[in-house]
Amino acid sequence: MKEIKSAAVIGSGVMGAAIAAQFLNAGISTVLLDIVPNQLTEEEKQKGLTKKDKMVRNRYGLLAIEKMKTDSPSPLTSFHNLSLLTIGNLEDDLSLLKEVDWIVEAIIEDVQIKKELFKKVDQYRKKESIVSSNTSGISINKMKETLSADFQAHFLGTHFFNPPRYIKLMEIIPTEETDPVVVKIISDFAEETLGKVVVKASDTPNFIANRIGSYAFLNIVKEMMKADLTIDEVDQLTGPLIGRPKSATFQTLDMVGLDTFYQVIQNMQGKMQMAEEIEMYQIPALLEAMLKKKMLGRKVGKGFYSKT
Ligand code: NAD
DSSP: OOSOOEEEEEOOSHHHHHHHHHHHHTTOEEEEEESSOOOOOHHHHHTTOOHHHHHHHHOTTHHHHHHHTTOOOSGGGSOOOGGGEEEEETTTOGGGGGGOSEEEEOOOSOHHHHHHHHHHHHHHSOTTOEEEEOOSSSOHHHHTTTSOHHHHHTEEEEEEOSSTTTOOEEEEEEOTTSOHHHHHHHHHHHHHTSOOEEEEOOSSTTTTHHHHHHHHHHHHHHHHHHHTOOHHHHHHHTTGGGTOTTOOHHHHHHHHOHHHHHHHHHTTTTOOOOHHHHHHTSOOHHHHHHHHTTOOBGGGTBSSSSOO
C-alpha cells in the first residue's frame, strides 16, 4: 500500500469524530466506529430518523461535522461530504476495517482498554493496513507488545491536537518495529492532504507537547489558587489580553475534557524523578472536586464554564 485512500476512526468522542470530519473534508471515505449502540428505538423510527441522524445528534464530536457545513475556516475544510461517512458499532461492524488503508484509534485514554481493542483490530484489519493511536501520551510500545509482526510493522502513534481542523501540529511516534515506509506514508498524507506540520516524537510519557502543556496547565491552576484569581481573570490573562483569543487556559481545558486531562496527568505518575516535578503533578483540589461532580467540560455542557 503506497497511499491512503480510505480510513477508519475508532471512537467518536471529542477527538475521533473531529478527526473523521477532517478526513471527510479531505475527500477520504471514512468509517467511524464506537461502542455507542446505534439501533433505532420504535419512537425514533416513527420520527423518521436514520441511524446516521441518531449518531450525529447524540455524539458531541459529530457536531463538529455538522458545524463544518457552515463554518469553513480554511481551504482544507471548505467542503464537507457526509456521504463518504459510514457509521458503525464496535460490536457489529469490525469487519468494515477490512476495507480501509489507515485505522486511527481515538477511544478513552486507558492502556488496557486500548490493548484489548488492538487485539480485535489485529484480527479484522487487512494485512499491511496502517494502524495508529491518537493517545495523548500512553506508551506506543506498550500498546502493541503482544500483537502480530505485521501489526507492529504498521503501527505508530499519530497525535492530533484539539481541535484538529485548526491545530496544525501532529506528533508522530514510531517504534523500533515501525516500518520507515509507514512513517513516510503517514507523514506525507498528514502534511499534503490534512495540512499538518509533522513532528517526530520519542515514545516518552505524554510525548512532547502534552509533557510541556500539562505541566503548564497544572502550574497555572496552582498559581491561580495562590493569587486568588478567578477563572475569567486567568482566561483573560492567558488568552485575549496577550493576543491568544482561542487558547485561554480554562476554555481549552473545557474543550479537552477534564476526564481526558486527568488521564494525561496519570500518564506521568511513577515516571518522574525530580521532587519538584512529582509535586507539580499532584492533581489540584479544584480539579478533583470538578471530576467528582462530573464537570468534564463541553462534552457534558458543564465545566469551568457552564455554557460552553
Ligand atoms: P472522549 O471521552 O470524548 O471519547 C472517548 C470515546 O471512547 C467515546 O466515544 C467512548 O464511547 C469511547 N469508549 C469508551 N469506552 C470504550 C471502550 N471500552 N471501548 C471502545 N471505546 C470506548 O475522549 P477524546 O477526548 O476524544 O479522547 C480520545 C483519545 O484521544 C484519548 O486517547 C485522548 O487522550 C486522545 N486525545 C484527546 C485530546 C483532547 O483534547 N480531548 C487531544 C489529543 C488526543
